[in-house]
Amino acid sequence: SQTIHQWPATLVQPVGSPLSLECTVEGTSNPNLYWYRQAAGRGLQLLFYSVGIGQISSEVPQNLSASRPQDRQFILSSKKLLLSDSGFYLCAWSLKGPPLHFGNGTRLTVT
Amino acid sequence: KQEVTQIPAALSVPEGENLVLNCSFTDSAIYNLQWFRQDPGKGLTSLLLIQSSQREQTSGRLNASLDKSSGRSTLYIAASQPGDSATYLCAVSIAYNTDKLIFGTGTRLQVFP
Numbered sequence: 001s002q003t004i005h006q007w008p009a010t011l012v013q014p015v016g017s018p019l020s021l022e023c024t025v026e027g028t029s030n031p032n033l034y035w036y037r038q039a040a041g042r043g044l045q046l047l048f049y050s051v052g053i054g055q056i057s058s059e060v061p062q063n064l065s066a067s068r069p070q071d072r073q074f075i076l077s078s079k080k081l082l083l084s085d086s087g088f089y090l091c092a093w094s095l096k097g098p099p100l101h102f103g104n105g106t107r108l109t110v111t
Numbered sequence: 112k113q114e115v116t117q118i119p120a121a122l123s124v125p126e127g128e129n130l131v132l133n134c135s136f137t138d139s140a141i142y143n144l145q146w147f148r149q150d151p152g153k154g155l156t157s158l159l160l161i162q163s164s165q166r167e168q169t170s171g172r173l174n175a176s177l178d179k180s181s182g183r184s185t186l187y188i189a190a191s192q193p194g195d196s197a198t199y200l201c202a203v204s205i206a207y208n209t210d211k212l213i214f215g216t217g218t219r220l221q222v223f224p
Contacts, residue, residue: 006154034210043115044155044200044214059211090154092210098143100210102154 002027006091006103013110019064019078021106023091026072031093033074034100035066038088050074051096086110113138113205117215124191124222132186132218134201139179142204145212146175146186149198158199159186191222 003026013019025031035047046059048066056066063082067075074091091103114137124130134144143162147155159168159175161184167176174187184201198219202212 032210041216043216044202044212046211049211092155094210098145098160098204098210099157100145100155100212101157102147104154105152107152 002093002101004091004093004101004103006089006106008106009104010107011109013081013108015083015110016080019076019081019085019108021076021089021091021108023074023076023103024072025074025093028072028093028095030071031095033068033072034092034094035074035076036090036092036102038090038105040087044090048076081110083110113141113203113213115201115203115213115215117199117201117218119218120216121219122221124220126191126193126222126224128191128222129187129189130191130220132188132199132201132220134184134186134215136182136184136203136213138205139182140205141179142207144175144177144184145202145204146173146184147200147202149200149217151197155200188220191220193222193224196221 006023034049036044038044050068064078090105092100094100116135118133145160146158149155161168161177172189177184198217200217202214
């Protein structure tokens with residue numbers, strides 16, 4: 001069966017520090033991978049998606065970037081965090097169509 | 112621009128009640144609609160998927176309907192239980208073969224014994 005792992009579960013980082021959130025999927029090949037953010041009082045917003053290794057599509061201009069160095073690994077990064085980057089970050093995967101399967105998320109607080 | 116709205120934002124009901132959660136979207140050009148459940152501090156769990164050509168889907172005590180032309184979906188929960196307490200999110204897919212979903216802000220449901 002397929003599983004998705006996200007880490008860390010919680011993270012507190014100062015403004016201006018770098019960020020690296022990692023997501024891996026097991027039990028499947030060539031999945032579509034997604035990063036969503038859930039800000040307080042707002043719905044989930046798609047940040048990035050990837051349909052294959054090295055293929056990244058950005059949905060909104062922002063302070064973040066994503067990379068997919070391996071088939072089942074998706075990384076969300078920032079060189080310098082902003083206060084507005086705080087939120088709940090969710091990684092998800094699908095097999096070229098629904099349904100979408102989510103990880104347990106990372107709660108990021110930028111102080 | 113596609114917008115998804117969920118009403119009510121919060122709902123508190125006694126155990127055993129049948130209830131309806133509403134989702135509306137502004138652009139009927141969708142590929143599918145999905146209902147998710149989110150427990151506090153957790154990720155989302157897919158509950159039901161309705162393709163654009165379908166009218167409804169059922170899973171256990173859950174039934175979701177889709178009226179694409181009017182931009183509406185409802186999630187019906189029969190005989191609610193305290194374990195159903197969670198936030199329920201609907202999302203519409205706006206691109207073929209990917210899960211580029213537009214989410215609503217959710218309905219927070221509490222079922223008390």
